[in-house]
Amino acid sequence: MELQPRSTAPGWQYTAYRVIFESDTKAGRAFDIALLAAILLSVLTVMLDSVEHIRLAYGAYLRNLEWFFTGLFFLEYLARLLVVRRPLAYALSLLGIIDFLSLVPTLAALLIASSRYLLAIRTLRLLRVFRIFKLGRFVGEGEFIVTALKASRFKILVFLSAVLMLAIAVGSLMYVVEGGQNGFTSIPKSIYWAIVTLTTVGYGDISPHTMLGQSLASLLMILGYAILAVPTGIVSAQMASPGRAAEPAPAPAFKQAACPHCRATGHRPEAAFCWQCGKPL
Numbered sequence: 001m002e003l004q005p006r007s008t009a010p011g012w013q014y015t016a017y018r019v020i021f022e023s024d025t026k027a028g029r030a031f032d033i034a035l036l037a038a039i040l041l042s043v044l045t046v047m048l049d050s051v052e053h054i055r056l057a058y059g060a061y062l063r064n065l066e067w068f069f070t071g072l073f074f075l076e077y078l079a080r081l082l083v084v085r086r087p088l089a090y091a092l093s094l095l096g097i098i099d100f101l102s103l104v105p106t107l108a109a110l111l112i113a114s115s116r117y118l119l120a121i122r123t124l125r126l127l128r129v130f131r132i133f134k135l136g137r138f139v140g141e142g143e144f145i146v147t148a149l150k151a152s153r154f155k156i157l158v159f160l161s162a163v164l165m166l167a168i169a170v171g172s173l174m175y176v177v178e179g180g181q182n183g184f185t186s187i188p189k190s191i192y193w194a195i196v197t198l199t200t201v202g203y204g205d206i207s208p209h210t211m212l213g214q215s216l217a218s219l220l221m222i223l224g225y226a227i228l229a230v231p232t233g234i235v236s237a238q239m240a241s242p243g244r245a246a247e248p249a250p251a252p253a254f255k256q257a258a259c260p261h262c263r264a265t266g267h268r269p270e271a272a273f274c275w276q277c278g279k280p281l
Contacts, residue, residue, distance in 0.1 A: 005085060
């Protein structure tokens with residue numbers, strides 16, 4: 001749902017709306033860049049506070065900075081609610097929910113101290129960079145990949161089911177071959193080992209010791225390299241297939257600012273008059 005200003009008449013609410021929600025003006029662009037800088041600094045503060053020797057030396061300063069940024073974002077959130085015509089629509093939008101969730105961890109820290117480290121969720125607010133720096137053209141490329149993944153979902157599901165059954169079979173067999181004395185104390189733990197080996201992760205916390213177990217593990221390792229290539233090939237073939245996941249045409253460039261008279265959007269960059277009401281932009 002498109003957000004609209006609470007008032008279209010000249011005044012502080014309309015001016016604040018243009019600055020906060022639109023980035024075509026110099027003030028709006030400066031506000032958004034300053035907001036992104038504040039988000040990055042607040043996340044950096046939380047990261048530094050998680051380092052023990054930095055926390056011991058500068059913990060009080062870092063906590064004060066956390067509260068400063070939380071207060072700053074709280075005022076920004078209230079300002080957004082005050083200048084939009086339908087505050088609930090903004091509050092329930094994706095960015096509105098993210099903005100609200102970025103305030104919760106600091107307040108929750110009053111009850112649960114460790115919850116303040118969840119402030120790293122503020123990095124999600126960097127999604128605004130797509131609007132600020134006109135990166136909308138990359139959204140179409142993302143949709144192209146998502147379309148290919150959706151078209152391949154049944155093939156990938158069948159493949160993953162086969163891999164899971166293989167892991168269960170090999171894990172059960174390894175439990176019988178190695179036994180609890182070599183770390184394979186249960187079938188679920190043996191299946192865990194099979195998945196780790198099959199995906200070529202190889203944590204090394206469990207390893208076979210018998211000749212038969214090592215031979216089975218070697219076979220599973222080699223099989224893992226072949227298995228990793230299958231989902232990539234499925235999606236790549238879907239992307240290259242004509243008519244199934246065709247590359248989207250580039251979206252035409254439009255002005256982001258709305259008409260100050262009728263609030264219509266979607267104007268061409270070279271447009272001097274509104275396409276809907278005909279009045280000057």
